Amino acid sequence: MRRQELFSTGGPAMSWSKQQARFSNLSFRREAGRMRKQAMILALDLGSTAFKAALFDSGLNRLAEQAAPTPYMRQEGLSVELDPEDVWSAAEGLIRKVAEKAGVRPSHIGTVAVASQAQTFCVMDAGGRPMTPFISWLDGRAAAEAAEIQARFGPVFHQHCSFPAASGQLQVCQIRRLLKLDGSLLAGRGAVAPLPCFVFHRLAAVRVTDSNLAAMSGLFSLERRDWWDDILDFCGIPREALPGWLEAGGGFEARSCCAALGVGRPLRLVSAGNDQTAGAYGAGCGACNVLVTLGTALVAYRVAGDRPGPYSATGCWGPYPGGRFYELAYRDEGCLALDFARRKTMPDAGASEFLEAAEREQPPVGDCGWLFIPGRIRSGDPWIGDGERRLLPYAAVEGITFSVRQLVFEDLQCRNPGRVLVAGGGAQSGFWRQLIADALNMPVERACGDSLLGAARMASGAEPDNVSNAAVATPNPERAALLAERFKQWAAAQKTR
Template sequence: MMTPLLVGIDVGTTSVKATLFDDSGAALRTFADPYPMKRPAPGLAEQDPADWTSRVSAALAHLSDGLTNGAIAAVGLTSQVNTHVFVDMDGAPLMPAITWQDGRAGAEAAELDALISAEERIGWWGAPLPIDASHPLARALWLKRHHPDLWARTRWLMAPKDYCILQLTGEATADPMAAFGVIDQSLTYVSRLLDLVPGIADRLPPLRGFTQTAGRIRPGLPLAGIPMVTGAMDAWAGLIGTGVLRDGECMYLSGTSEIIGLVSSARHPAAGVIAFPTCEGITMHAGPTQAGGASLAWLSNLTGRPPSELSVLVANSNPHRPTPLFLPHLQGERAPIWDIGARGAFIGLDGSMGPAELTRAVFEGVASSVRWLLEALEASAGQAATSFSMAGGGAASDPWCQIRADMLGRPIRRLKTLDAGVLGAAILAGVGAGRFSSIDEAADRLVVTDRVFEPDPSRRERMDFLYGEYRELYSALKPFNAARAAFTAW
């Protein structure tokens, strides 16, 4: 008799990805389907929520095709966060989803940020985090001011994962980590914070634990009647899908952005990073950059070469040849500097440089952004990272993984399942369905190592130099970027 199977789904920034797993972590079937990011004006970045739900339904149909009733035990979902969709009483979106890359609510964010003390931030979030343009309060205030008619019709303000669960089960729910920024260390909504935008408290979904059943899939849909767990936001699903659950262990997810998460029960509030509330016995110090894989995708479009071809060019090039210095701030930067006005740059170009050198510079620049973030995380956690477990699409490139190991000066363990969020969602589904007694047990069973990249000592001096220059270049360009923004606003 076949052991019941598990489905994990990730509603990401660029696509829906899904996998059917058995209880040893083997991927039996996979699904992936991209969708566009729409940029109707500078600073705006939107998606159509129908693009998510149509692909989630297609994934469920594909993964379950031909299986007998009862073959699948449960479904877990994860998604991008700081992407928001405003939903009416009937569950219909009132406008395109505002994604995490969108900066339209910058003015509202600055206004709200000025109303919160440093002491309140530390008390609520464990770190002096700012309210930025991607914060749900800033988005809500923006809608309330600019489209009061839509605000009046809003029933729910939801993350993509929770919107998809609503469409599939009819139930409104959210996990506490997807709601981070409006909850405190007790994993409950902060009334003092919500009072800053009257009406938002009634529009936020009720909170449930990662492995709690959110509802069952509605009749007429693929896998009707199968339970769906609440699941977790992408960073936490990735943490679980990389098996990073113990103090000192560090998750490295390389997707559109680079997301780093260090587990440590100690807290030493540090600017620019998130010290999440303890959840499921885990305290994660984490932060996202803005453009990891997005930087390679940009260069791919610029050169007309696919990312895989660019990676091969780097693998076949001389690693000691000079390269330009690259800042991956193509649409601002997030952790640890949270500077929406930062902009990308290539510095030090000469006529001998071609696609291989530019690609290596992108790899090194993104790795430098992660080193800066890691320093902040280790300060917040009060300890150094003792191990790195890496997944995500950007981990598929061997030369990029090696450059990351060289830049961080630490071994990096690449995992067999690169879609860690998908695996994490399936792990949570398995625990919720009673297939495993705990998240730890499930992760120990399902997370498998592919390869370990050791840092090359001969490149230590080069990496230290590049990182120092990276920091200096960002500081030097900051006033230029501010002046440029003021000029283009005329």
Template sequence: MTLQHNEAVLGLDIGTTSLKAVLFGQRGIVLASSTIEYPLSHSKPDYAEQDPEQILQAVVGSIREVRSQEKSKGYAIKAIGFSTAMHSLIAMDSDDNPLTKAIVWTDNRSLRQADKLKQELGGHEIYMRTGTPIHPMSPLSKILWMKEEAPELFAKTKMYAGIKEFILHRLFGTYVSDYSIASATGLLRLETMEWDQEVLDLLGISKEQLPELVPTTHVLTGMVPAYALEMGIPPGTPFVVGASDGVLANLGVAATGPGEVAVTIGTSGAIRTVTDKPVTDEKGRTFCYAFVDHKWVVGGPTNNGGIMLRWLRDQFASPEIEVAKKLGIDPYDLMIQYAEKVPAGSEGLLFLPFLTGERAPYWNANARGTFFGISLRHQREHFIRAVLEGVVLSIFSVGVALRELTGPAKEIIASGGFARSAVWRQILSDVMGKELLVPEVADASAMGAAVLALYAIGDIDSLAEIRSWVRITHRHKPDLKNSEVYLQLYYMYERLYEKLKDEFDIMAEFQRSGGFGTTLE
């Protein structure tokens, strides 16, 4: 059983800076879509927050917009599935009003608490039990920050919720957290799939302050009528709680089998594969998050993806912007045309893309960006290509850890904004040394959410149905000469990180405080 010609399913992807709603018909054909952006505020150094009410309105508005686009065709929406960015945290009071904004994954205010967890509070053992690396991104570190730095706020908090839990509570009046999002908090024990009591005791909170745990296929019905009316959908429309954006991106590109690896590069980046049991890393390099029964997603995120090219454009590419305007093309396209002229390895220019710190595999919020090997011969195009290569090398560094834990990749499937660039795709294939498949996907996480929703309501018997939805549009075979160049660059990339690690700490402190707290000798 699957969608009929007059039926559709809606996938919602609540991202860090925007929400995408995509309505899919038979075989994954896109019937309508809507994108609504919302701001990310930085009220203090290291803070990154969003207004949860604004995101709720984006959910309502996007569904209303999609419904409006296809209304004349009369499609019946069988279900709505949720995909959400991980690691957000909102403190709620006893009247279910937010005491804080949504503190998102890029927020680094709990850096001191993350270090304390690692060095004094058994952080590695917590990671091995929960699958979430110790880092300021995680709700674990954020709650500890509240306890230590904002005790009045900590005392007033009735419920700790993420953005998905907040939205679903507003729509349905219940706090539920799917196992996928919950397993990215640092509070869920993978072995039992329950909140980890040892972690809760360490934080001084109770299970009653956390949402009810439910499978990613959990279905909610009976929405608050006013919201259903505003969205233009029947109140009984099934809402499937869904999973995290990373987990669903794998499903959305059909990378769910043994040896199938998904690479996503949007604002940030990630590499992931699916396993049939939880896998954590003694070296602490990767995450392990729940998916569906007996399926887990193992991999790692990098902080610095397409945002690196945007930084380069905004700060250094004003000539390209002016030329692109005159030619009527995207400045990014012109920049990448320049990069295409430069051979693999950027003629000895290497970029460590740590402008916003780094998550996997180093989990070092103090890491800083570095160009290495600059000489008089290097021009604008060399820097552009070095940035493209550096982003891919950061993905490869996680891929090395993933290969050690789960075995070699048989197939690599790529998605995200970077996939629009043939040059960038080829660099990824060359660095990975594997053929790269690029599907035609409107939004991998939204598609994954839609397919999971159909599976949850029993409309399809297997998630393998996604394979009939995914159409491969590009294939790239690695240039083995380039692969050898990149392998040598990767070894240098690793050595440079290790040699600069202490200097990163000193420079990060200087940037935060405006002075050197450590004597430079």
């Protein structure tokens, strides 16, 4: 089945309307001339901590930006859900507010480019009405289904899916769980709507995702470059319940059904992949570079070139704009671990105050008497040692930094990257950037570009390379030697408890 035939203007029973939208399979670079004629590009990043929007002109100058907290509805035990109407309200509100900030009418926006967290999805009916809440990638209720899928597909799973093994966070595992509860959920009326797909449907009544996001879901085969029939059959998921797809960074023309943008107006929609990919594209992360994101999760990302993966037994891989591929390694406990440590040691302080305290108490020589293992925050006991309590914040930041070192050198096996860029909320801290530079013993740059710029660059057809970055932290040889020894202690402690 061709990709064009998978599109739907309303639900799984309806076919793609050529009068309503014309799908283009050209690469985003070949579309650059037409794209630059669109005066305003709205970029959305539907992240795990915040939804963000920015408005760009045709020269990719950022005119305004706005953010809102990710609208979680339920965070209880293993359950993490979002209300679809709250999701749309937040996204539409950002469109209106960012246009107001820029002093332009929302109807002047000609292109909307969307980057998103992966996995998070809901099920909607043929009319686009939600049938379930959004199930977040942070939701942990599908462990049993993940074990069933892994037992069935084993080591071949990584040939097809971005992730090396099935986990309860994957879309395919959560859908299998929902179908156990209601076997008729996708029978003729239900359609799977990943987060950006839902927003596209509210913008222009189309259901579409991209190969970058689809490959992370467990529903798509990277080897076959299409939905993965074997796993769909195993889980009882009808192919027609899945959205259409296009290549990462690709776009298509549609007619707006969004009041904020003007009903019936021509609108170009661009699917910019997962937020890590958009961030790498915005930061100018080229071949041999590594981008570290200090966000909700801790992520190390590299552009791998045009040879498909998998590249390692543990790395995540998938399509990157322009016919290339990426590899990333991650830990769930990034700034989640930082927030845990802050709540335990400085409950009345914000993240910036916590980092300032860590910097203030950084020991000039020797160790601090504590080791912090981020992966143990769920047990409630991540600190090991008997140092002074005032040193706990520093130990927490150091422990997360050691996870960065592990991701770059061991998981990605990048012993000598050309550049190391850092992004995310934690990257604003000069202290933390310097600590990472010392732990890696190499210069670290704060990325100037972000996922919003990356999505806008994809929409415009601009290349990601040669983006200048600021605030370079140079390693201190004495501190680098000290942290190398501390890392050995940390790695040993990580394995023993």
